[in-house]
Amino acid sequence: MSSTGSFGCALAADVEQVDAAALLRVAAHLGTAGAPALASIDAERLEAAFAGAVEAFRDPDSPERRRLDPDLRRNTQLSQACLDASLDALLDGFSRFEVRAVLARAARAGSATAESTPERSAAGGALRSRRRPPSGPDRTPASNGSERRARGSGAASAAPHLIVLAGDLPGLLLQPLLASLAVRRPVLVKSSSREPFFAPAFAAALAAREPALADAIAAVAWPGGAAAIEDGLHQAVDRVVAYGSGEAIAALRRRAAERLVAFGPKASVAIVAGAAPRRDLPRIAAGLARDVALFEQRGCLSLQAIYTDGDADALADAVAGALDEASHRWPPPPLSDERAAALRLLREEAAFLGCRVTATALERGTVIVDRDSAFRPSPGQRTVRIHPVPDPEAALEALRAAAGRLQGAALAGAGAAALSGGLRALGVSYLCEPGRLQSPGATWANGGIDLVEELSGSRSGRAWSRGSPSRRR
Amino acid sequence: MVVEAIERFVRSVADGDFESLALRAFAFQFERVEPYRRWCERSGRSPATVVHWRDIPWIPTSVMKSVTLAAAPARVVFRSSGTTTAGERRSVHHHPFPDLYRRSIESSFPELCLPRGGRPPMLSIIPSFTLEGDSSLSFMIDHVLQIFGGDGSAAVAEARGLDLPRARSWLAARQRDGRAFLLLATALALDQLLRGFERLDLRFRAPAGSAVFLTGGFKTRHSELTLGDLLGRLHERAGIPAGGVVQEYGMTELTSQAYTRSLVGGRADVFVCPHWMRVQALDPSTLDEALPGRDGLLAVLDLANVGSALHLLTEDLGRAEDGGFRLTGRAGGAELRGCSLRAEELEAAAG
Numbered sequence: 001m002s003s004t005g006s007f008g009c010a011l012a013a014d015v016e017q018v019d020a021a022a023l024l025r026v027a028a029h030l031g032t033a034g035a036p037a038l039a040s041i042d043a044e045r046l047e048a049a050f051a052g053a054v055e056a057f058r059d060p061d062s063p064e065r066r067r068l069d070p071d072l073r074r075n076t077q078l079s080q081a082c083l084d085a086s087l088d089a090l091l092d093g094f095s096r097f098e099v100r101a102v103l104a105r106a107a108r109a110g111s112a113t114a115e116s117t118p119e120r121s122a123a124g125g126a127l128r129s130r131r132r133p134p135s136g137p138d139r140t141p142a143s144n145g146s147e148r149r150a151r152g153s154g155a156a157s158a159a160p161h162l163i164v165l166a167g168d169l170p171g172l173l174l175q176p177l178l179a180s181l182a183v184r185r186p187v188l189v190k191s192s193s194r195e196p197f198f199a200p201a202f203a204a205a206l207a208a209r210e211p212a213l214a215d216a217i218a219a220v221a222w223p224g225g226a227a228a229i230e231d232g233l234h235q236a237v238d239r240v241v242a243y244g245s246g247e248a249i250a251a252l253r254r255r256a257a258e259r260l261v262a263f264g265p266k267a268s269v270a271i272v273a274g275a276a277p278r279r280d281l282p283r284i285a286a287g288l289a290r291d292v293a294l295f296e297q298r299g300c301l302s303l304q305a306i307y308t309d310g311d312a313d314a315l316a317d318a319v320a321g322a323l324d325e326a327s328h329r330w331p332p333p334p335l336s337d338e339r340a341a342a343l344r345l346l347r348e349e350a351a352f353l354g355c356r357v358t359a360t361a362l363e364r365g366t367v368i369v370d371r372d373s374a375f376r377p378s379p380g381q382r383t384v385r386i387h388p389v390p391d392p393e394a395a396l397e398a399l400r401a402a403a404g405r406l407q408g409a410a411l412a413g414a415g416a417a418a419l420s421g422g423l424r425a426l427g428v429s430y431l432c433e434p435g436r437l438q439s440p441g442a443t444w445a446n447g448g449i450d451l452v453e454e455l456s457g458s459r460s461g462r463a464w465s466r467g468s469p470s471r472r473r
Numbered sequence: 474m475v476v477e478a479i480e481r482f483v484r485s486v487a488d489g490d491f492e493s494l495a496l497r498a499f500a501f502q503f504e505r506v507e508p509y510r511r512w513c514e515r516s517g518r519s520p521a522t523v524v525h526w527r528d529i530p531w532i533p534t535s536v537m538k539s540v541t542l543a544a545a546p547a548r549v550v551f552r553s554s555g556t557t558t559a560g561e562r563r564s565v566h567h568h569p570f571p572d573l574y575r576r577s578i579e580s581s582f583p584e585l586c587l588p589r590g591g592r593p594p595m596l597s598i599i600p601s602f603t604l605e606g607d608s609s610l611s612f613m614i615d616h617v618l619q620i621f622g623g624d625g626s627a628a629v630a631e632a633r634g635l636d637l638p639r640a641r642s643w644l645a646a647r648q649r650d651g652r653a654f655l656l657l658a659t660a661l662a663l664d665q666l667l668r669g670f671e672r673l674d675l676r677f678r679a680p681a682g683s684a685v686f687l688t689g690g691f692k693t694r695h696s697e698l699t700l701g702d703l704l705g706r707l708h709e710r711a712g713i714p715a716g717g718v719v720q721e722y723g724m725t726e727l728t729s730q731a732y733t734r735s736l737v738g739g740r741a742d743v744f745v746c747p748h749w750m751r752v753q754a755l756d757p758s759t760l761d762e763a764l765p766g767r768d769g770l771l772a773v774l775d776l777a778n779v780g781s782a783l784h785l786l787t788e789d790l791g792r793a794e795d796g797g798f799r800l801t802g803r804a805g806g807a808e809l810r811g812c813s814l815r816a817e818e819l820e821a822a823a824g
Contacts, residue, residue, distance in 0.1 A: 169811030243812055246821075267814040298811035340757040341770045341790055341804035348786060349533040352512045353540070362758055377816045405814050 018222040020229045026218050027160055027188055027236040034186030034216035035158035041212050043103045049210035050178060051096035056205055058091045060084045064205050071197040076168050078296060082330035083170075086294040086438065090171045093441030099178065102442050102452060106182035109456035159238040160186040161455065164224070164252065166244035169299055170198035176241040177202070178442055179451040181216070185238065189219040196221035225251055234259075239455055261454050263447055266300035266407035267377050268430075268437055269399065271423075273392050273413025274310030281318045284412045287434025288384075289322035291410055292365065293330050294438045297380045300407040301430065301437045304378040305385045307395035310413070312388035313356060316367045320358035323365035323382055332382060335363045343381055373398035391415075396422040403427055407447070410434040475501045476570055479749065479776045483576050486748045491776070494749075495526035498779045505544040508536075509782070527753065527762075531772050531784040534726045538562040542781045545569035551609035553725040562820065564725050566609065569780040574609075577729045577777040578616050581747040585732040586655065586686050586719050592623035596643050597657040598666055600630040609725050610688065614657055625652075635662065637669040644677045644711070653682030656713075659689030663707065664698055670710045678712045684736055685713055688721040715741060722800070726785055728777035731797070745797035749776040752798050754791055768792050768801045 041049075056062040060069070060080075072083060161180040165172050173189060180187045189199045199219035207214035222229055225248070234240060240256040242249060242263065249262045270288055291303035308315050335343070343362045351357050356369040365382030373387045375398060389395050392415045399406060408430040409423050420431055429448045430440045445451070475497045482489030500520035503510050513519055513530050523529055532542065539562070547567035554563070568574065587593065595618055602611040618626050627643050629636040647654050658666070663685070670676070685707065691698040704715040716735055722744045723730035731744035731752070739745075746752055753762055754769030763769030771789045778785070790802040 167811035172812065246818060263812065265812050265814045265818055267819075295811060298813050300812040300814070302811075302813050304813070337757065337768050337790055338802050338805055341788070341802075344757040344760065344770060345533050345535060345786065345788060345804050348531075349535045351516070352508075352532060352536050354511070354515070375819075377814045377819055379816070380813070402814075402819060405819060 018220060018229065020232050023188075023220065023222075023229060023233050024236055026220065027162075027233060030160040030186035030188055030216065030218060031157040031236075034160065035184070037212040037215045038181065038184045038186060041210060043100075043107070045210055046181060047096060047099050047103055049206050049213060050181070051094070051099045052209045053202060053205040054091050054094040054099070054174070057202065058088055064201060068197055068201045072170055072195075075195055075197065076170065076296075077333040079331040079333065082293065082296065082332070085290075085330050087171060089290075089294050089438035090174070092439045093444070094174055094178070098442040102178050103182050105443070105450075105452045106179070106184075106456060109453050110183060158185060159236060160188050162188050162190065162233065162237040162240045164190045164240060164242035164244065165192045165195070165199065166224075166242075166248065167192055167298065168194040169295055170195055172243055173199050173202060175442060175444070175446065176451060177217070179455050180239075180241070181213075182452055183456040185455065186216040187218075188233075188237065189217065190224070191219055191221040193221050193223060224248060230255060241451070241455070261449060261451070263300075263449075264405075266405050266447070267304045267375075267402065268301050268408035268410070269375070269395075269406065270303055270306040270410040270412070270434060271392055271395050271416050271419060272306060272308040272310060272315060272434075273411075273415035274308065278314075280412070281314065282322070284434050285315065285318035285322040286325070287412075287436070288319050288410065289326045289365075290435045291437040292319075292323065292382050292384050293326040293332075296333065297378060297382060299438070301440060303384060303410060303437055305375055305387060307373070307387050307389050307392075307398065308413075309389050309391050309394070309415075312369050312386050316356065316358060316369045316386050319384065319386065320360055320365070320367040323367065323384075324360055327364040327382075332363050332365075335381070339381060342379060343383070346379060346383065375399050375402045392419055393422070395419070396426065399423075399426055408432065408437050408440065410437050476573065476779055479779055480573055480576050483573070483580050483747075483749050483777060491749065491751070492526055494776055495529060495774060495783070496520065496523065498776055498783050499523060499529045501779060502544055502783050506542050506781075508540050509542060526751065526774055526784075529774065529784045531786040532782045533786045534564060534724070534782075534788060537564040537566060537726050537782065541565070541567055543567035543569055544780045549612070550607060551612070551725050552607040554608070566725050566781055568609075568728070570728075570777075571612070573777050573780070574612065574728050575616055577747070577749070578613055579620060581730060581732070582617055582621065585734060585736060585745070586684070587621060588737045589653070589682060592621055593655050594624060594647065594652055595622040595626040595655045595657055596640065597626075597628040598630050598635055598640065598662040599628075599657055599659055601628050604630065604632055610659070610723070613723075613730075617657065623652075630662065635665050635669070637666070640666060640669075641673075641675060644679070647680060647683070648677050651680045653680045653684075655683070656685045656711075658685060658687055660687060660691045660698055660700075660703060661689060663687065664703060667703070667706045667710050671706070676710055676712075679717075683711075683713055683717060685718045686721060687718050688723060720744070724787070726778075726782065726787075727773060727775050728781075729775045734797075740795060743795045743797040743799050750774065752791075752793075754793050754798065755786075757804075763792065766792065770804065771798065771800075 056064045059065060073080060163176045177187055191199045203217040203219050206217065234255045239259050239261065240252060241261045242252050246264050249264050253260050272284060288303060288306060295302055340362050343366060347357045347366060350368045358367040368385045370385045370387055373389055378384060387398065389398060396419060403426040406426050406428045409428045410432055411417060412434050423431065429446060430444055478489060479494055482494055503513055503520055516530060518530050547569055549568045549571045551566040551568060552563050597614050597618060599614045600611055602615045605611045629639045704718060708714050719736045720733045721730050729747055729750045731746045733741055733744055735741040751774045753772045755772055756763045757770050768790045771787045771791045773787060774784045788804040789800055791798045791800045
């Protein structure tokens with residue numbers, strides 16, 4: 001197994017070949033060959049490789065993207081323009097500067113937890129205590145913390161992290177992958193069977209820029225939940241970072257227990273405070289439409305509902321106009337009869353209930369002015385509800401029922417920024433201006449979880465006891 | 474009064490005219506169903522402006538999950554089963570005129586479900602109304618058994634599930650006495666019965682002329698049955714061919730039912746309506762009538778629904794064919810998703 005990147009590609013194309021023994025061999029290889037390989041890469045090289053791969057994936061004309069895009073388009077059904085814009089928005093947050101910040105963060109976290117931390121061996125899965133080199137006075141991230149920790153382990157093995165992806169959106173991998181590599185752990189990626197392409201392609205792009213990474217990352221797709229495959233594998237990995245439905249997460253929690261860092265499905269909202277000047281409305285609406293349209297509203301940072309204490313009808317008209325414009329710039333996927341019927345029923349039900357519904361073509365998006373302020377997740381297909389509220393604080397009250405299920409909030413208008421604390425108390429972990437929801441950046445604490453800190457601790461070490469919100473849920 | 478006029482029409486097509494009764498029923502609902510009147514007024518429609526049944530404003534069936542639509546105090550309340558998705562909202566049908574429901578059953582069921590006439594023995598594997606007191610299907614099946622069930626008819630769905638030994642004994646008795654029977658089943662209950670027979674490796678030879686009344690969806694939370702598979706297994710285990718299966722199209726939100734004409738030699742996939750019910754397929758993009766050969770959302774005008782929602786826009790997709798309609802799908806379809814929250818997940822979390 002000389003190239004784990006190609007291994008991932010091969011298996012992604014034929015998931016039938018995946019069995020427990022093969023995955024355990026991959027995990028063992030990652031641990032014994034990947035960990036020392038990672039330890040041999042200094043921070044500058046890792047930064048250059050990661051940022052370089054990101055740049056290539058941002059460029060629709062790069063060889064990597066030209067190879068990848070047909071598969072992505074087929075599986076996600078995103079139009080090429082929407083795929084380009086969506087990936088560009090997401091990858092914008094993984095600039096060289098951001099990658100460097102994550103690596104530096106890992107270095108600091110590593111030095112904080114470097115003392116006598118028990119560690120899971122790749123080979124046997126048993127815990128063993130290992131004296132780490134003491135923290136030195138080094139000032140540069142490149143020679144501090146996690147890197148030294150990794151180098152300190154010399155050629156020693158280290159059990160890999162398992163990253164479990166879900167859904168059909170490309171790019172979900174980047175944040176956990178960077179965090180794991182930053183703390184110098186090899187990574188086994190379980191791609192979603194609905195999007196098995198991005199992870200092996202990105203792994204290959206990293207390996208092309210930094211050959212030592214070829215032994216540190218493997219991307220495989222297999223049907224999730226298969227006990228025969230996963231029971232043993234979960235015992236052979238150090239941590240499991242997982243995305244998925246509540247049901248899938250619950251199943252993983254039974255297997256991985258306290259080693260699991262989980263990210264369940266969430267929704268994002270916007271609050272437009274009434275003080276937003278009318279001349280700003282087109283700009284705000286354009287940003288909101290972008291937050292709806294990118295990734296076709298399938299992500300946890302996709303905008304699903306807007307609250308405003310201003311003129312909801314005017315905002316609705318502006319957003320509908322912006323969605324119409326967005327449908328030209330980033331064409332939506334074709335509507336099946338079933339989806340068209342569902343949208344029609346949604347519009348008719350809303351109209352029956354007294355909501356104002358914009359009358360654009362179904363595929364261009366639906367804007368509903370709903371005076372019932374209760375948050376209701378969007379059915380997708382660029383559908384967004386605008387809820388008039390008497391004041392911005394009323395939006396927080398309306399969102400209370402969705403506390404813990406909210407991810408991001410786009411804020412506009414003078415009074416909106418004052419809601420930050422209230423939104424964070426509801427579990428919102430990313431605040432931005434309209435149009436930026438899909439660009440949270442590599443350093444974003446998804447769900448309030450500092451992934452680098454989470455992953456740099458050992459599961460039974462002191463750092464481990466610093467509970468994250470998600471683990472308590 | 475319009476309700477009595479509709480009841481007479483349901484009993485005999487000669488006793489009324491669909492169009493005029495539909496317009497009278499619309500006026501009745503406009504006057505008595507407040508949420509409906511508000512909707513009509515907002516969209517500029519009223520009994521004064523609507524002159525054709527096709528233009529009577531429809532109500533999406535999903536509205537019945539959140540709004541009470543009743544033209545008079547409800548005498549019975551039906552709820553949809555909501556079996557496919559955790560946290561799913563259920564439709565509620567506040568029914569003020571259960572006698573009209575009974576008349577509609579009596580007037581439509583025999584023609585296509587009992588074409589040989591008489592009162593054959595019936596075996597129901599659908600829970601009775603005593604067990605499921607909010608099921609419109611159970612209400613109907615109880616009435617069918619009471620009015621049309623011959624000697625020896627039995628219901629073998631118990632609170633704890635299907636009574637397989639009783640079903641087995643009942644079918645064996647019919648095999649011995651040679652009396653053609655009618656099995657009343659939902660697709661899921663029939664699957665359960667057949668799985669029981671398969672487990673015990675039982676096979677029956679149903680007397681000639683025996684038939685199955687089949688209704689309900691084919692989807693569970695964990696799997697989806699196919700009609701073809703079910704019919705093949707039915708033939709193998711009970712000796713009833715596909716041509717002996719009449720399918721019903723009905724729903725909690727409606728009072729009347731449509732049936733396939735399979736037992737009278739018609740197509741097994743085309744549903745026909747009784748004379749007091751009309752179905753249109755509407756283009757989802759425009760809500761105009763779908764072009765011939767094209768799928769559309771089914772809108773159903775059921776005069777027997779005069780007490781609740783006369784004209785319903787359903788979640789079913791279908792197309793007009795052979796004087797009836799053929800089901801082709803359902804609104805929703807395979808939804809692509811990433812990590813975004815779905816309504817059902819939020820509702821399930823809220824309990």
